[in-house]
Structures are given as structure tokens and as C-alpha cells.
Amino acid sequence: MNDISKQVRRYGWIILIHLGVVIIWYLWVSISKVPDYVMPSPIATILSLGEDYGWIHNTYVTAVEVFGGYFLAVVAGVSMALIFNWFQLMEKMFMPLVVSLNMIPKVALGPLFIVWLSYGIGPNMLISFSICFLPILLTMERGLREADPDLLDLVRTLRASRWQIFTKIQLPGSLPYLFSGMKVAVILAVAGAIVGEFIASSEGLGYLMMQVQVTMDTAAMFMAVLLITAIGVVLYGIVLLLEYFFLGYGPNEI
Amino acid sequence: MSEAFIHLADVRKVFKSRKEEFLAVSEVTFDVQAGELVSLVGPSGCGKTTILKILAGIHSYEGGTVRIGSKESPFDPSKDIGIVFQQPLLLKWRKVLKNVLLPAEILGLPHKESLERAHYLLEMVGLQGFEDKYPHELSGGMQQRTAIARALIHDPKLVLMDEPFGALDALTREKMNLELLRIWRESQKTILFVTHGIQEAVFLGTRVIVLTSSPARMADNISIDLPYPRTLDMKTHEEFGKYTRHLYKHLGMEVGNSDKSGEKSAIK
Numbered sequence: 001m002n003d004i005s006k007q008v009r010r011y012g013w014i015i016l017i018h019l020g021v022v023i024i025w026y027l028w029v030s031i032s033k034v035p036d037y038v039m040p041s042p043i044a045t046i047l048s049l050g051e052d053y054g055w056i057h058n059t060y061v062t063a064v065e066v067f068g069g070y071f072l073a074v075v076a077g078v079s080m081a082l083i084f085n086w087f088q089l090m091e092k093m094f095m096p097l098v099v100s101l102n103m104i105p106k107v108a109l110g111p112l113f114i115v116w117l118s119y120g121i122g123p124n125m126l127i128s129f130s131i132c133f134l135p136i137l138l139t140m141e142r143g144l145r146e147a148d149p150d151l152l153d154l155v156r157t158l159r160a161s162r163w164q165i166f167t168k169i170q171l172p173g174s175l176p177y178l179f180s181g182m183k184v185a186v187i188l189a190v191a192g193a194i195v196g197e198f199i200a201s202s203e204g205l206g207y208l209m210m211q212v213q214v215t216m217d218t219a220a221m222f223m224a225v226l227l228i229t230a231i232g233v234v235l236y237g238i239v240l241l242l243e244y245f246f247l248g249y250g251p252n253e254i
Numbered sequence: 255m256s257e258a259f260i261h262l263a264d265v266r267k268v269f270k271s272r273k274e275e276f277l278a279v280s281e282v283t284f285d286v287q288a289g290e291l292v293s294l295v296g297p298s299g300c301g302k303t304t305i306l307k308i309l310a311g312i313h314s315y316e317g318g319t320v321r322i323g324s325k326e327s328p329f330d331p332s333k334d335i336g337i338v339f340q341q342p343l344l345l346k347w348r349k350v351l352k353n354v355l356l357p358a359e360i361l362g363l364p365h366k367e368s369l370e371r372a373h374y375l376l377e378m379v380g381l382q383g384f385e386d387k388y389p390h391e392l393s394g395g396m397q398q399r400t401a402i403a404r405a406l407i408h409d410p411k412l413v414l415m416d417e418p419f420g421a422l423d424a425l426t427r428e429k430m431n432l433e434l435l436r437i438w439r440e441s442q443k444t445i446l447f448v449t450h451g452i453q454e455a456v457f458l459g460t461r462v463i464v465l466t467s468s469p470a471r472m473a474d475n476i477s478i479d480l481p482y483p484r485t486l487d488m489k490t491h492e493e494f495g496k497y498t499r500h501l502y503k504h505l506g507m508e509v510g511n512s513d514k515s516g517e518k519s520a521i522k
Contacts, residue, residue, distance in 0.1 A: 164359075
């Protein structure tokens with residue numbers, strides 16, 4: 001009972017503060033003489049949804065790119081971390097390469113991806129993937145190495161198999177690290193997909209922004225930004241839920 | 255007397271780094287009888303932990319012999335050793351009960367029996383009612399009790415303890431000493447207890463083995479003829495003082511010296 005009222009209060013505050021920002025935005029726009037095409041009001045922004053900009057389709061396209069790229073990055077990052085952890089030689093050989101490849105600004109690769117793969121959802125997903133993959137690999141790899149040497153000695157005296165050490169100690173121990181990497185990666189995944197759409201695309205919210213920029217429909221641009229943000233928030237929320245599921249006080253059987 | 259449970263003779267251990275060799279353990283010889291609680295005492299870095307790790311099979315050794323168990327009662331290092339370190343090293347995502355069960359899971363012991371034993375052990379270490387707590391919800395002393403229960407879950411013949419109470423505050427430590435003595439008597443295990451607390455070593459041990467650092471050698475091996483059950487009261491007895499004085503002397507800390515140096519520093 002007490003818990004529920006605590007939760008209500010907490011979410012109440014979150015909603016209130018967000019609403020507060022919108023109200024300040026509204027007041028500022030209506031009191032100051034900022035022209036509409038520079039700073040649209042919240043109402044104009046919402047009204048832009050009425051325009052025939054294919055909002056649903058474009059949001060869907062961007063969401064697919066973000067979620068797809070992110071999912072690929074989690075799968076690839078975690079598997080590569082496992083391989084590096086199990087085969088130290090692989091790590092010695094390829095980790096430096098992965099790090100230096102990562103130093104390439106992925107945004108700069110955008111035009112190349114388009115040359116190689118043409119444009120569309122696929123290449124944008126790939127840009128999103130390439131940009132958010134490394135934090136997942138690095139944090140997971142670090143997490144797997146986190147197990148205390150004394151604890152490993154302890155289970156080794158019991159002749160624990162490598163698989164047992166992995167499932168009972170390393171993997172659950174690495175999850176807090178993985179989740180912190182996954183949270184950082186959410187923001188990068190969204191940025192990656194939008195950059196891809198900016199460079200070349202025929203659909204998606206990033207594409208839409210480039211289109212309406214020409215007609216100075218700032219309200220629609222604002223709306224697109226809000227929708228992009230919403231995609232990121234939803235993905236972040238999913239990660240938080242997973243984190244709560246694995247690391248919270250609920251079902252803690254890993 | 256029958257064959258000793260543990261027999262070490264002239265054990266040597268050298269750590270090699272690229273540049274130099276470091277003699278960690280030199281000519282260590284001692285026996286431990288089954289059911290004894292032997293304290294290994296000495297300054298930090300004198301190789302106490304290394305000896306424990308040699309017995310646990312974690313470290314190799316360069317010379318001498320190490321034998322545990324006998325023909326009549328063979329010893330299987332994977333099943334017959336329980337270890338408690340200075341840190342409890344509990345898995346923070348597992349509740350107390352599941353932490354205690356970890357070795358049983360690894361060894362593939364039958365679940366039902368292990369569960370019963372885990373409940374029994376948690377009661378023995380005074381943690382009944384805490385089975386469903388997470389480690390971070392427990393105090394340091396309780397975490398270490400959990401670690402002790404975990405070390406006993408697979409019913410090992412030998413328990414190796416590496417400064418298990420070193421991270422606890424002084425009062426909790428004394429309490430845990432009493433608890434350990436009770437657990438030792440109830441479980442009838444052979445315990446090797448590493449510490450750098452001389453009082454602790456004497457208070458707990460049937461015997462105290464003294465090691466010195468650089469060179470890392472055995473300096474003494476005395477049996478403590480104080481009756482069990484031991485009480486905190488005994489620490490004030492003349493007998494107890496004799497043992498501790500003897501050990502301080504052996505470790506090169508003449509009793510009285512520290513007082514003088516204390517005066518000097520006070521004058522400064």
C-alpha cells in the first residue's frame with residue numbers, strides 16, 4: 001500500500017516536471033515575439049500531425065532501423081565478448097582491431113554504406129548497429145572478467161567446469177555491466193539511424209525532417225524530433241524493464 | 255598415534271616473475287591430526303595464504319611432499335575441501351540459501367539432501383530466517399557466516415580459512431571466534447585457520463604454527479593446552495598470556511619494546 005503511493009508520487013513528479021517544461025515552452029513562445037518558423041508553439045507542433053506527412057509510416061521505418069540496429073548490436077556485442085572471453089588469443093588478436101575500427105567516425109561511413117548497399121532501411125540499420133555495438137562489447141567483456149579471483153579459486157577447487165563457472169558466476173556477474181553499456185547504446189542507436197536517414201533515404205523521420213526543412217515547416221520538424229525521442233524512450237524503457245527483471249528484487253533466478 | 259591427516263614435509267614454493275624468483279615458502283614441515291583446529295600465524299606476506307592454497311591444490315609447489323588423508327580414509331580434494339576467504343565472496347544475485355548451495359550444485363550433489371543440509375547449516379551458523387535475504391541485506395558478520403555455511407555444505411573433511419574475520423570489527427570478530435569454536439565442535443571438521451592475530455590464533459587453536467617472513471620459514475609449532483570450550487574469560491588467564499608472550503617473542507616483537515617506542519614517539 002505504502003509502496004504503491006510511493007510509486008504514484010514518483011511518477012506524478014515525473015509527469016509534472018515534463019508538463020512544466022511544455023508549459024514554459026508554451027508561455028515563452030506566446031509572450032516573446034519569436035516567429036513561428038523559428039520556434040513553433042507546442043500546440044502548433046501537435047497540430048502538424050494533421051498534415052499529410054505519412055507520420056505513422058515514417059515513424060515505423062525509423063523505429064525498425066533503431067530497434068533492428070540495436071538488437072543486432074546486442075547479439076553481436078555479447079557474442080563477441082563471449083568469444084573473446086573464452087579464447088584469450090582471439091581477444092589479443094582482434095580486440096585492438098575492433099577498437100581502432102571503432103575510432104572511425106561511423107557518420108563518415110554513411111556515404112560509403114550507401115555506395116555499397118544502396119539506401120533504405122538495411123543500410124541505416126547497419127549504421128545504427130555499427131555506432132552502438134562497441135559499448136555493448138566493451139562493457140560485456142569487462143563484466144565477464146569481473147569475477148573475483150579468490151571466488152574462481154574456490155569453485156575451481158570444487159572442479160567446476162568452465163560452463164558452470166560461466167553460467168553460475170561470470171554471466172550473472174556481467175549483467176550489471178552489460179546493462180550500463182546497453183543504456184548508453186540506446187542513444188547511439190537512435191542517433192545512428194537518423195544520421196543514415198539524413199545522408200540518403202526515401203523514408204523515415206530523418207528523411208521527413210530534411211523534406212520539411214525546405215518548406216520551413218518547423219512545427220513538423222519539432223514533431224519529428226519528439227517522435228524520434230519517443231522511439232528512444234521506448235527502447236530505453238524496454239532495457240530498464242529487462243534490467244529490473246534480471247537485477248531487481250523480483251525473479252532473481254538467472 | 256595413527257597417521258596424520260595432513261602431512262607437509264620440506265615444502266618449498268617459488269614464485270617466478272620474468273626478472274626474479276621469490277621464495278614464498280621454504281622448508282615448511284608440519285602435521286595436522288584429524289579433527290584439529292590449527293592456527294597458522296605470521297606477518298602479512300609470509301606465505302600463510304600460499305600454504306593454504308598449496309593444500310587446496312590451487313598452487314603448485316617446487317619441493318617436498320604434501321599428503322592429505324590416508325589409505326584408510328582417502329581424500330578427494332574436489333569434494334573434501336571447504337574454503338573461507340577474508341571476503342565472504344557471496345554471489346550478490348543469489349539469496350543466502352542459494353549461495354550456500356553453490357558448491358553442492360557444482361558437485362552435482364542430490365538437491366533434496368543438500369537443501370536439508372543447507373537449512374541445518376544456516377541454523378548452526380545462526381542464520382535461520384535469513385534464507386531469503388540477499389547478501390547486501392546482511393551485516394559483514396552475517397555474510398561471513400553464510401560463507402562458512404557454504405564451505406561446509408558438501409561436508410568436506412578439511413576447512414581452510416584464510417583470515418576469515420580479518421575484515422570484521424573487533425567485537426564482531428570475538429563473537430565470530432566463539433561461534434567458530436562452537437561450529438568446529440559441532441561439525442568435527444579439521445580446520446586450518448590463517449590469521450595474523452596472535453590472540454586469535456591462541457584462542458582458537460589446538461595448535462599454533464608460527465611462520466616468519468623473509469625468509470619465509472616455519473618458526474614454531476606449539477600446542478595450546480587450554481581446555482575447550484574456551485571462553486573470552488580465558489584471555490585474561492596467566493596461561494593464555496604465556497602463550498601469547500611466547501608467540502610475540504617468536505615473531506620478533508619483544509613484549510615491552512612497543513611501549514618504549516611509544517614513549518619515544520610521544521616525546522617527539
